[in-house]
Amino acid sequence: MSHFALQLSLTFGLLLAAAAAGVLGLRRQGTSDIVYGLSALAAAVGAGFAVVHGILGESPAALALPGGLPGVGIRLRIDSLSLVFLVVVNGVAALVSLYAVGYGRKEHPGRVLALYPLFLLGMNAVLVADDAFTFLVGWEFMSLASWGMVASRHEDPEARRAAHLYLLMAxxxxxxxLFAFGVLAGHTGDYSFAAIRAHALSGWMPVLALALVLMGTGSKAGLVPLHVWLPLAHPAAPSHVSALMSGVMTKVAIYGTIRLVFDLMPPPQWYWALPFLFAGISTALIGLLQALVERDLKRLLAFSTIENIGxxxxxxxxxxAFTATNLTAPAAVALTAALFHVANHAVMKSLVFCGAGAVLHAAHSKDLEKLGGLFNRMPMTGALMLIGAAAISALPPLNGFASEWMVFQAILASPALPVEGLRFLVPAVGAVLALVAALAAACFVRAYGIAFLGRPRSPEAANAHEVDRFSLVAMALMAALCIAGGVLAPLVVEALRPVTVQLVHAGLPAQAAAGPAPLSLTPFDGARSTYNGFMIAVFLLVSSFLASWGVHRIATRATRRAPAWDCGFPDASPTTQYTASSLAQPIRRVFGPIALRVRQQITMPPPGSTAPAEFRLSMTDPVWSLLYAPLARVVEILSGQFNILQFLTIRRYLTLMFAALVLLLVVVVLWR
Structure with a gap:
């Protein structure tokens, strides 16, 4: 048996065993330990085999099984791109499953137990599929299993609404x-990826295929304007499921984009970059602005996911753009930056979502206005969440900064583009991306400061307690990966070289030889730009130690007592603190009327009146109100008009079927 067959047998077998255990022991005590333990083991096996396969440098492995489409079968294959995503998906899933062992003991698992391993199985099936049928079956496994977990709290109206919208978008x-694969395969009927690669598209068919691919994968990733389900579904799911959906499932969608666009479609044209750039920067900006004004911690993290997807x-x-214009070196930098940020975001977003789950369990609330002072009550969770918040804010020397720095390095290479429009557009995108990076730091300063610092704003926050050891160990490992991804960034980039060579026929310089110092991240050459997270980490540690030593050495040990500065508020009530809403007010006032559709209504009583003043604030997603709400009304009207079809005679039903058959035959003839 080959290594690939052994990997699939162990991974899929353990996941199926976990699903069976979840079905058979749904109401039994300790079932969650078995399900999540087997899931963690299966994910660790999948990630471990992928790492070993990559280290050994083995050639792509393929496997053909009976079933699937006639003449095609079930084709499975791993190559450099699959290996990277298998490591990311299964590595993070193993840590989240470890977290879920402790989480499942506190929260009743309900219907989640049987669906959780099937969710992991679907994602793995997508990553190893080598034909369209297997890819779509795995995609639907992933979608339906996650939908079931979102709907697990069906007694909650918000969860039902989130699950309904998610199912529609999925x-x-x-x-x-499905239509994208149909366009790529043509009328040959062979839906294996090898046949799709060999099939040449002409005319406007590649553009149609690209549009369908972005719609199909972008709806799962959360790309604007297909993102409306994500801030509803991710917070509605249990916290460990939210971590997987936000940190991992969106990366499987990005894998689909990369696989189809860079591998299965014809060589790209320069104008293919336009929808990526416009949709990407719009997604980043809209997601972050909505995160800045959100007071629900899990919804804030979901909007932050949208930003990072952008x-x-x-x-x-x-x-x-670089690939289409034969600029292979910048193309390798840009693709490496995308893959690096995929891995980094998977780790740091799973960390903060697990931390949000710990907060929800300990303080019984995810409303920022009801939290505060949690660091004194949950010091370990607070420290680990601080690392996650700093990483996702792109602060050096953590992993989020390293990958975003590489994105900007690719942007700085845009003057070499031979297309005038792209030379103007890319710097503009870079300027907006710089604004997004700055606002992201403000977003997580607000979220972390309100939740963990200050004084408790509710009795539940005042009585919060630290979470279990399983949760803390899992989050500590994720935090360690956030640090290692920044400090050891050149090693990660070096591991991504086979993917860029496979897809854009170029790779970054050998990191060990290109940089001026050990562990230097060098996108082009050492004389042009380098980043050394290790040196920054050493500098921060040494300078912090020297500053602390100097303060304690020089300062007097005498105790001085004086009145504390009360900031103009002598009242010790926690309500005198800054709130999440007050910190977001400047952003809301600047961007609210345009990007967030914020509506404020202020009622001030006249002088002498004893009536209270009123302040009402409402925010709606502009994409929802401008696109989906009118579309929903049109669908409702049309469905009412077509309701007459339920009351036709048999003769008229037969006539409609005959007309539909004739129409399909005409389409087939014209297609050929």
């Missing part, structure tokens, strides 16, 4: 992918 995305799609757009 179904639409699956249909778009950053990744900007990097992919740059890779498309």
């Amino acid at each position: 179904s639409g995305g699956a249909f778009a992918l 950053i990744i799609y900007v990097a992919l757009g740059l890779a498309v």
Whole structure:
């Protein structure tokens, strides 16, 4: 048995065993330990085999099984691109499953137990699929299992609404992918990826295929304007499921984009980069602005995911533009930056979502206005969340900074583009991306400061307690990966070289030889630009130690007592603190009327009146109100008009079927 067959047998077998255990022991005590333990083991096996396969440098492995489409079968294959995503998806899933062992003991698992391993199985199936049928089956496994977990709290109206919208968007995305594969395969009927690669598209067919691919994968990734389900579904799911959906499932969608655009489609044209760049920067900006004014911690993190998805799609757009214009070195930098940020975001977003789950369990609230002072009550969780917040804010020397720095390095290479429009557009995108990076730091200063610092704003926050050891160990490992991804960034980039060589036929310089110092991240050459996270980490540690030593050595040990500065508020009530809403007010006032559709209503009583003043604030997603709400009304009207079809006679039903058959035959003739 080959290594690939052994990997699939162990991974899929353990996941199926976990699903069976979840079904058979749904109401039994200790079932969650078995399910999540087997899931963690399966994910660790999948990631371990992928790492070993990559280290050994083995050639792509393929496997053909009976079933699937006639004449095609079930084709499975791993190459450099699959290996990277198998490591990311399964590595993070193993840590989240470890977290879920402790989480499942506190929260009743309900219907989640049987669906959780099937969710992991679907994502793995997508990553190893080598034909369209297997890819779509795995995609639907992933979608339906995650939908079931979102709907697990069906007694909550918000959860039902989130699950309904998620199912609609997932179904639409699956249909778009189905038609995309149909366009790519043509009328040959062979839906294996090898046949799709060999099939040449002409005319406007590549553009149609690209549009369908972006609709299909973008709806799962959360790309604007297909993102409306994400801030509802991710917070509605249990916290460990939210971590996987936000940190991992969106990366499987990005894998689909990369696989289809860079591997299965014809060589790209320069204008293919435009939808990537426009959609990517719009997604990053809209997601971050909505995160800045959100007071629900899990919804804030979901909007932050949308922002980071936008950053990744900007990097992919740059890779498309450079590849189309034969600039292979910048193309390799852009694609490496996208893949690096995929891995980094998977780790740091899973960390902060697990931390949000710990906060929800300990303080019984995810409303920032009801939290505060949690660092004194949950010091370990607070420290680990601080690392996650700093990483996702792109602060050096953590991993988020390293990958975003590489995105900007690719942007700085845009003057070499031979297309005038791209030379103007890419710097503009870079300027907006710089604004997004600055606002991201402000967003997480607000989120972390309100939740963990200050004084408790509710009795539940005042009585919060630290979480279990399983959760803390899992989060500590994720935090360690956030640090290692920044300090050891050149090693990660070096591991991504086979992917860029496979897809854009170029790789970054050998990191060990290109940089001026050990562990220097060098996108082009040492004389042009380098980044050394290790040196920054050493400098921060040494300077912090010297500053602390100097303060304690020089300062007097005498105790001085004086009145504390009360900031103009002598009242010790926690309500005198800054709130999440007050910190977001400047952003809301600047961007609210345009980007967030904020509406304020202030009622001030006349002088002498004893009536209270009123302040009402409402915010709606502009994409929802301008696109989906009118579309929903049109669908409702049309469905009412077509309701007459339920009351036709048999003769008229037969006539409609005959007309539909004739129409399909005409379409087939014209297609050929």
